Amino acid sequence: MSAMAEPASFRARVAAAVADPRLAEAIARTTGTARRKRAAAVASWADFASARALGRDIKDHVIAHLGHYLALFERNARASGAEVHWARTAQEACDITVRICRAAGARRVTRAKSMLGEEIGLPHALREAGIERIETDLAEHIIQLAGERPSHIVWPALHKTREQVAELFRARHHDAARGADVAALVASARRELRAGFFAAEVGISGANFLIADSGAVCTVTNEGNAELTTTPPRVHIVTAGIEKLVPSTAHAMTLLRLLVRSATGAEVTQYTTFHCGPKRAGDPDGPEAFHIVLVDNGRTRMLAEGLREMLRCLRCGACLNHCVVFRTIGGHAYGGTYPGPMGAVLTPALDGLAANRDLPQACTLNGQCQEVCPVAIPLPKLLRGWRDRSWREGLEPATLRRSLALWRFCVLRPRLYRLAAGGAVRLVRMFARNGWIRRMPFAGGWTRDRDFPAPPARTFLEQYHRSSSARGERR
Amino acid sequence: MTAREAIFGAIGAAGERAVADEAAIAAAAAGLLARCAPTRPAQGAGTAREIFLRRLRSPALGASVAAVGRAAEVPDAVRRHLAAAGLAPVVALQPHPALRALDWSGFDVRPAIAIDETAAVGWAHGGIAETGSLVFRSGPDSPTLFAFLPLHHIVVVPARRIRPWLEDYATLEAGEAWPRNLTLVTGPSGTTDIEGRLVRGAHGPAHLHVLVLDEGG
Known part of the structure; x- marks a missing residue:
């Protein structure tokens, strides 16, 4: 939940986002770097295309045999000493997690960033249960202090400029940095969070991969906060979506190469850890109990309802960084846990289409997201699928339905259509000044934030017929 | 149900x-x-050891590396590295028998690692040439937190344990079981969470120095 009330409608959130010049600057700074670094990493990988096809096929293989791999993972995880729990819904997942925390006598938990945790509303559930939560990922720490939601799945505090972070730390850190130097801000967070790692009874992480043949859970971070979160407390809880499975550690490595290059442009994250069971006899550190909460929350429904390909998603964020819409409106405007193209596909599946029918519409279908996706998810196709369903379920507004019915009527009568199109072009050009339309009746939704290029003086067919007859061709 | x-x-x-x-x-x-x-991405020419050294020297990784001929030379290499960083010879030693067997006279060896330890010396299970990664398997002689608590982490890795690819430590060897933690460490800790700018030393070590030990093949 946000400290500031967010507007209820997508359109209002978009309007607020595009009116904020600081947001535009913050988005441009991080996504620009991410795009440059990803492009360089992919360009230096000669066989990226076949690796990507392999990544796609590994995920498709697991999704085709999801039940088999889940059972195998469960068996191996139990054999390693882990306790495996199953949750159909977000509520069940939170209830299980809170119950384990209470049984461990936890008053305080540390948490390493997990989008699944955000999806199921775990921060809220812990607060309701009166359990103090310490977010250890730097970006999650920033938005926890600010009382905000993540705006990006890899850089949750992407919407904050360094000046805003500096202001926040000055107000909330015990030994805050002076100025807005990024290195000093990172050092300030390091000092602030250090003792917290050792003051928690439970550490909670997500999972980047669930390894079926060992029962291990893989986390990747650059900061090292996952291991500092999952090692000192007595209990480690993993919350993970059931689609995170891979057959073996070796399969995970192929996906790891794709994931990290697509996310940050690095070859591998600084810290990649496979957590298998609780601490062993003789281990100097590690938790005494290890719980894995496997969460469905709509994933089996996606299997059944034509969204199987979306379960490939590695959560790298490349589709966000390359999306013209995300880069214009930022993550909060989407309203759900997951923003950008992958969010526009997932949010209607997780939170219902009726309340989120705007998301699949807010897309130019330019195909960039699919092109940069490391597992080749056909995001434009899935977004069109939601548009189609929204139409069939009657969720599109009456004005749109009437306009389209009128258009259909015309387009089925070519003479009428040509007459109307020719008239429309001439009418619209009356509002043009120097080739651009800055204001036009009934087009305020477009011209309020941008100009519209004036159309040519004649329609395509008029120009075609004219040039054909000039060349003496037969019509 | x-x-x-x-x-x-x-x-x-x-x-x-x-x-x-x-x-x-x-x-x-x-x-x-x-x-x-x-x-897999091309590695360029050379042995796994040479590629590993090259990866660790690449500025993108942000680590430093030196080769050591014999294990007995490790304490001196550590002393020189600490001195160059302006640090006193105070270290926490990973409880690995190969490290404990060395002569650490002249060092203040800490009895246990502190949560804000300045320098620690570790012993890696292996190395990965592809990425310049160190491999740690948690166990009695390799606590997980050793790779995360110190500000300066100095790690010995036997050259014969450097393998070419990430997959090479992804399967169990004869007689092995999966440890609680199998950790790959690639360069010092970093974050790009503020404006996408890379800063070292987010939670884990800000400095990583690797000693490739050639003794033993």
Whole structure:
């Protein structure tokens, strides 16, 4: 939940986002770097295309045999000493997690960033249960202090400029940095969070991969906060979506190469850890109990309802960084846990289409997201699928339905259509000044934030017929 | 109906057969793995040891590396590295027998690692040339937190344990079981969480120095 009330409608959130010049600057700074670094990493990988096809096929293989791999993972995880729990819904997942925390006598938990945790509303559930939560990922720490939601799945505090972070730390850190130097801000967070790692009874992480043949859970971070979160407390809880499975550690490595290059442009994250069971006899550190909460929350429904390909998603964020819409409106405007193209596909599946029918519409279908996706998810196709369903379920507004019915009527009568199109072009050009339309009746939704290029003086067919007859061709 | 039954029921309703043909699935998974090797990024020429050194020297990784001929030379190499960083010879030693067997006279060896330890000396299970990664397997002689608490982490890795690819430490060797933690450490800790700018030393070590030990093949 946000400290500031967010507007209820997508359109209002978009309007607020595009009116904020600081947001535009913050988005441009991080996504620009991410795009440059990803492009360089992919360009230096000669066989990226076949690796990507392999990544796609590994995920498709697991999704085709999801039940088999889940059972195998469960068996191996139990054999390693882990306790495996199953949750159909977000509520069940939170209830299980809170119950384990209470049984461990936890008053305080540390948490390493997990989008699944955000999806199921775990921060809220812990607060309701009166359990103090310490977010250890730097970006999650920033938005926890600010009382905000993540705006990006890899850089949750992407919407904050360094000046805003500096202001926040000055107000909330015990030994805050002076100025807005990024290195000093990172050092300030390091000092602030250090003792917290050792003051928690439970550490909670997500999972980047669930390894079926060992029962291990893989986390990747650059900061090292996952291991500092999952090692000192007595209990480690993993919350993970059931689609995170891979057959073996070796399969995970192929996906790891794709994931990290697509996310940050690095070859591998600084810290990649496979957590298998609780601490062993003789281990100097590690938790005494290890719980894995496997969460469905709509994933089996996606299997059944034509969204199987979306379960490939590695959560790298490349589709966000390359999306013209995300880069214009930022993550909060989407309203759900997951923003950008992958969010526009997932949010209607997780939170219902009726309340989120705007998301699949807010897309130019330019195909960039699919092109940069490391597992080749056909995001434009899935977004069109939601548009189609929204139409069939009657969720599109009456004005749109009437306009389209009128258009259909015309387009089925070519003479009428040509007459109307020719008239429309001439009418619209009356509002043009120097080739651009800055204001036009009934087009305020477009011209309020941008100009519209004036159309040519004649329609395509008029120009075609004219040039054909000039060349003496037969019509 | 339990949550578990409901989830498996929904998967079955979406088209997956209730009784899996395990041999066929295993064969398909092995077939996918066989496709992996040709797709891996090129490494350039050289032995795994040479490629590992090159990766660790690349500025993008942000680490430093030196070669050491014999294990007995490790304490001197550590002393020189600390002195160059302007640090006193105070270290926490990973409880690895090969490290403990060395002569640390002249050092203040801490009895245990502190949560804000300045310098620690570690012993890696192996190295990965592809990425310049160090491999740690948690156990009595390799606590997980040793790679995360110090500000300066100095790690010895035997050259013969450097393997070419990430997959090379992804399978168990004879007699091995998975440890609680298998950790790959690639360069010092970093974050790009503020405006995408890279800063070292976010939570883990800000400095990583690797000593490649050639003794023993």
